[in-house]
Amino acid sequence: MKVTFSLMQKASKQIDKFALYVPKSGVFPKGFKVATQATGVKKNGNLDLGIIRNVNTSRPSSAAAVFTTNKFKAAPVLVSKEVLEVTGGENVDAIVVNSGCANAVTGEVGLKDAREIAGVANQNLGKQNATLVMSTGVIGQRLSMDKIVPALSQQFETNAFKDDFESWLNLARAISTTDTFPKLISSNFKLANGTEYTLTGIAKGAGMICPNMATLLGFIVTDLPITPSALQKMLRSATDRSFNCISVDGDMSTNDTISMLANGAVDTAVIDENSQDFVQVQTQVTEFAQRLAQLVVRDGEGSTKFVTVNVKNALNFKDAKIIAESISNSMLVKTALYGQDANWGRILCAIGYAKLDNLQSLDDKKINVSFVATDNSEPKELKLIVDGVPQLDIDEARASELLAQQDLEVLVDLGTGSEECQFWTCDLTHEYVTINGDYRS
Amino acid sequence: MKVTFSLMQKASKQIDKFALYVPKSGVFPKGFKVATQATGVKKNGNLDLGIIRNVNTSRPSSAAAVFTTNKFKAAPVLVSKEVLEVTGGENVDAIVVNSGCANAVTGEVGLKDAREIAGVANQNLGKQNATLVMSTGVIGQRLSMDKIVPALSQQFETNAFKDDFESWLNLARAISTTDTFPKLISSNFKLANGTEYTLTGIAKGAGMICPNMATLLGFIVTDLPITPSALQKMLRSATDRSFNCISVDGDMSTNDTISMLANGAVDTAVIDENSQDFVQVQTQVTEFAQRLAQLVVRDGEGSTKFVTVNVKNALNFKDAKIIAESISNSMLVKTALYGQDANWGRILCAIGYAKLDNLQSLDDKKINVSFVATDNSEPKELKLIVDGVPQLDIDEARASELLAQQDLEVLVDLGTGSEECQFWTCDLTHEYVTINGDYRS
Known part of the structure; x- marks a missing residue:
């Protein structure tokens, strides 16, 4: 191992x-x-x-x-x-x-x-x-x-x-x-x-x-x-x-x-x-x-990150929440955050398999995904996906800075309406597995 | 850590x-x-x-x-x-x-x-x-x-x-x-x-x-x-x-x-x-x-266990599958299996929050949960829950034997019908977190 x-x-x-x-x-x-x-x-x-x-x-x-x-x-x-x-x-x-x-x-x-x-x-x-x-x-x-x-x-x-x-x-x-x-x-x-x-x-x-x-x-x-x-x-x-x-x-x-x-x-x-x-x-x-x-x-077990997932400009609250929850529960997103990796692919994927109430909530040409600084540092927003297009030349140094922070924010702008939902999650860590897998020994 | x-x-x-x-x-x-x-x-x-x-x-x-x-x-x-x-x-x-x-x-x-x-x-x-x-x-x-x-x-x-x-x-x-x-x-x-x-x-x-x-x-x-x-x-x-x-x-x-x-x-x-x-x-x-x-x-990343989740005697296939999937996706069940722990509570919990199509599929007085040996060892079945009642005096030595095996089977008998679904999952391990959280460093 x-x-x-x-x-x-x-x-x-x-x-x-x-x-x-x-x-x-x-x-x-x-x-x-x-x-x-x-x-x-x-x-x-x-x-x-x-x-x-x-x-x-x-x-x-x-x-x-x-x-x-x-x-x-x-x-x-x-x-x-x-x-x-x-x-x-x-x-x-x-x-x-x-x-x-x-x-x-x-x-x-x-x-x-x-x-x-x-x-x-x-x-x-x-x-x-x-x-x-x-x-x-x-x-x-x-x-x-x-x-x-x-x-x-x-x-x-x-x-x-x-x-x-x-x-x-x-x-x-x-x-x-x-x-x-x-x-x-x-x-x-x-x-x-x-x-x-x-x-x-x-x-x-x-x-x-x-x-x-x-x-x-x-x-x-x-x-x-x-x-x-x-x-x-x-x-x-x-x-x-x-x-x-x-x-x-x-x-x-x-x-x-x-x-x-x-x-x-x-x-x-x-x-x-x-x-x-x-x-x-x-x-x-x-x-x-x-x-x-x-x-x-x-106080999430073994967590090292506190992550706000902010889904805004959604068609309705329900779908904003379904998408925020899908991102927040994704084991792949949670391990990427632990690894401090700006992995837009996993976030997009979790958005894509969310079981929406209304398919109109999601338009792959309107979606924007960013990391947002939770301190006062600038630039406040690091754009990962703009109008559905992944930004392949993101500022890696800034990404590392943001992801090293204890508090993170993932911002998803659906661009299909005006409702929003905030969800709070933590990362998935070795310590989580230790706490939940190994308490017997 | x-x-x-x-x-x-x-x-x-x-x-x-x-x-x-x-x-x-x-x-x-x-x-x-x-x-x-x-x-x-x-x-x-x-x-x-x-x-x-x-x-x-x-x-x-x-x-x-x-x-x-x-x-x-x-x-x-x-x-x-x-x-x-x-x-x-x-x-x-x-x-x-x-x-x-x-x-x-x-x-x-x-x-x-x-x-x-x-x-x-x-x-x-x-x-x-x-x-x-x-x-x-x-x-x-x-x-x-x-x-x-x-x-x-x-x-x-x-x-x-x-x-x-x-x-x-x-x-x-x-x-x-x-x-x-x-x-x-x-x-x-x-x-x-x-x-x-x-x-x-x-x-x-x-x-x-x-x-x-x-x-x-x-x-x-x-x-x-x-x-x-x-x-x-x-x-x-x-x-x-x-x-x-x-x-x-x-x-x-x-x-x-x-x-x-x-x-x-x-x-x-x-x-x-x-x-x-x-x-x-x-x-x-x-x-x-x-x-x-x-x-x-x-070939699941970092997995050490291959687990068959067998839900039988369900009212319909759909709910058998929903329950099997809920158990199979539960991070808590997956870490317990990694830790080789006969944790019936986590299995029952995952059954309980499965979003069923028909509430009649689940009757808390009829449910049986067991581990089943995947080799030819006896007794083949280790009962964890019988007709809704947790078995608090399970044979710990036998549980350890079963859970040490690479192939496990969790059997859930809903007792409400005659349909069944098999699901296959793996455990959640430190290595999974390492692979998915740490590939950058």
């Missing part, structure tokens, strides 16, 4: 992702508190249980979620779906997440366990159907109820819930499995009324240790007042443009869930789908979800 | 694929001759031009082809499609293949070049529209017409065409690019009339060096008499069950083509779609195409 020295050298320059992507402070939405505990499910003694709790009582909270479309949905996914269906997303006041065991492919007994956990939280909240549950970790094994249930009860009984920065960061830690850094972000935004609202998001990413799934979990909470149906519509749209626009290895787990709680602790008028502010809120939440989703790609 | 010693050791046991998969002799269909030449397009001086010629004159030949569905079809693909449309597949007497340059993404001038090559062959054959052309190699560059055209003319002028074993093997060499061994097979079959017919196939596989595409070419010739429409129907069906059932990295090139010539040099009744023998011939050709396609997987 040949693993060349140059690649090993490149890869050995490890990036300190914790320093780069984990905040040192944060502001959090009013009326939410969190608690975490190490129950012993994770054998290394790390935090493995997290609870988000709405403590605002001024009005009913709203909840929404987007679940995996995998046909083998884990028990907590089924139970949480049920809760949202029964309640219409109203008055859901807690999310309980455990890591280390996914409670997936566990049949009836798994459903019973997931319901019991929700039940314990509900009992402590003094409510029915007020809790979403989520699990991530090893699949095919039962939850250690003897560890999780007492720990969960204890959090409520000792009123362990807090809202400081360290507690939120611990929550991000508690939902992690093979993540190399906890994923926590916060942001403020103002509406036309002049009032400020806060968004906080935590996520865990696509890591796996046998037989873990690459479960993707994301939770966003806000103190904005919004109806459940508007929240669901907004989260669906935001997820389609964020968590559904990232690729680490193209696999989708039994447990993937993005959920959102809005408690309306900021006392302004309740927003619905017809409110003047709805579009602005949707834009804010989408951008926020994109930032959170990007952290998952940054 | 960590590349563990155990994996490097495993991979270093190189397999002598030439010795295993290249025949030392062969019988070939009557009435075909071949010629090859090193024109200088390949800079290493290897053979890079091949011609298959029908020399039987007892009746008109039949031709058929299945082309890439990539939207950026290379010039030779467009020209060959045109020839088949104009002629209805009748009286096509030559296939000209060049390697080293794919004549893809070359616009109008590429079309002109491809037509000129076909024209030179036609002129020498004294016919119109009698030649299919095909190219494989670097994309975005013009064919070196000054090298190819004189070489092509010379083959005809010197009557360099032969039908011995070495000439056929050279033809397989001439169409190769990064293939590590030439792919040539032959086979005989008898119909109810007692007459014997011969099939010969050559192929090239999924290798790429910047900016090559992983072009897949396959050519099958036979001395069976069959109508063009029956041949096309048969090849379409055979390709769907062979070349469209293999995965190396899931990419599809601008040049992929499987074509077939039948010259009827064996003087029996012409077969059409309604002939008694049609089904038998179709079965023979399908099995033959599968053998040829499997050689492409055997």
Whole structure:
């Protein structure tokens, strides 16, 4: 086997992702508190249980979620779906997440366990159907109820819930499995009324240790007042443009869930789908979800590159996304990026085999493909294909400069319309194969 | 970067694929001759031009082809499609293949070049529209017409065409690019009339060096008499069950083509779609195409495993194939197989996110997943999932034995119908990343 020295050298320059992507402070939405505990499910003694709790009582909270479309949905996914269906997303006041065991492919007994956990939280909240549950970790094994249930009860009984920065960061830690850094972000935004609202998001990413799934979990909470149906519509749209626009290895787990709680602790008028502010809120939440989703790609297993694939001037969003996804999932494109090769042929090929909804989306005489500098260096754009014609005399020195950067952008201009889609992906590396192929030895 | 010693050791046991998969002799269909030449397009001086010629004159030949569905079809693909449309597949007497340059993404001038090559062959054959052309190699560059055209003319002028074993093997060499061994097979079959017919196939596989595409070419010739429409129907069906059932990295090139010539040099009744023998011939050709396609997987870049994914008892063929393909293309499954890990979770996950045509195809209480021994060792089947329940106490020693073998079989029994699909894939290895990521340094 040949693993060349140059690649090993490149890869050995490890990036300190914790320093780069984990905040040192944060502001959090009013009326939410969190608690975490190490129950012993994770054998290394790390935090493995997290609870988000709405403590605002001024009005009913709203909840929404987007679940995996995998046909083998884990028990907590089924139970949480049920809760949202029964309640219409109203008055859901807690999310309980455990890591280390996914409670997936566990049949009836798994459903019973997931319901019991929700039940314990509900009992402590003094409510029915007020809790979403989520699990991530090893699949095919039962939850250690003897560890999780007492720990969960204890959090409520000792009123362990807090809202400081360290507690939120611990929550991000508690939902992690093979993540190399906890994923926590916060942001403020103002509406036309002049009032400020806060968004906080935590996520865990696509890591796996046998037989873990690459479960993707994301939770966003806000103190904005919004109806459940508007929240669901907004989260669906935001997820389609964020968590559904990232690729680490193209696999989708039994447990993937993005959920959102809005408690309306900021006392302004309740927003619905017809409110003047709805579009602005949707834009804010989408951008926020994109930032959170990007952290998952940054933590892609063994990755050395963070790549934005920007498909613009498409006939429709769907085809822009199909093309962006095809490029982002191509093993050949991903290895070329790892090898820092300006391989327009592989990009064009991946565009060509994308299964488009409308064949008019692609015109081989109108397509432009470039690399775009992600720093401020010039020339900003390095054109690889212009109006369908490959540029065979590209500036190799500039190509090397761009491709040596950690952040890359591939720009595809289809020239057939005005819609666009951004997708985020990472490179395919020796380290990815090592992590996923060799964890047994 | 960590590349563990155990994996490097495993991979270093190189397999002598030439010795295993290249025949030392062969019988070939009557009435075909071949010629090859090193024109200088390949800079290493290897053979890079091949011609298959029908020399039987007892009746008109039949031709058929299945082309890439990539939207950026290379010039030779467009020209060959045109020839088949104009002629209805009748009286096509030559296939000209060049390697080293794919004549893809070359616009109008590429079309002109491809037509000129076909024209030179036609002129020498004294016919119109009698030649299919095909190219494989670097994309975005013009064919070196000054090298190819004189070489092509010379083959005809010197009557360099032969039908011995070495000439056929050279033809397989001439169409190769990064293939590590030439792919040539032959086979005989008898119909109810007692007459014997011969099939010969050559192929090239999924290798790429910047900016090559992983072009897949396959050519099958036979001395069976069959109508063009029956041949096309048969090849379409055979390709769907062979070349469209293999995965190396899931990419599809601008040049992929499987074509077939039948010259009827064996003087029996012409077969059409309604002939008694049609089904038998179709079965023979399908099995033959599968053998040829499997050689492409055997030569998958950096692969150490040849894996048959067998999905059976499906509601319909389409969903059996969608599931088999989803497993075969999963980077996580492919790395697990490389790591020799009995990771049922990744297999189940890939089944779960397959985009089925009919949701009834999958019933999570009926699914069975096993590894099957490809040698004669017992127990033949190692059950990983039984009626939807993961077997957590599998025989690890037996699992290690099975997974250490070079040939593996993953058996998925859906239990929802009676259709089946076999797919062939290889593992994803460090060497794959090295080959595709590091060819520049």
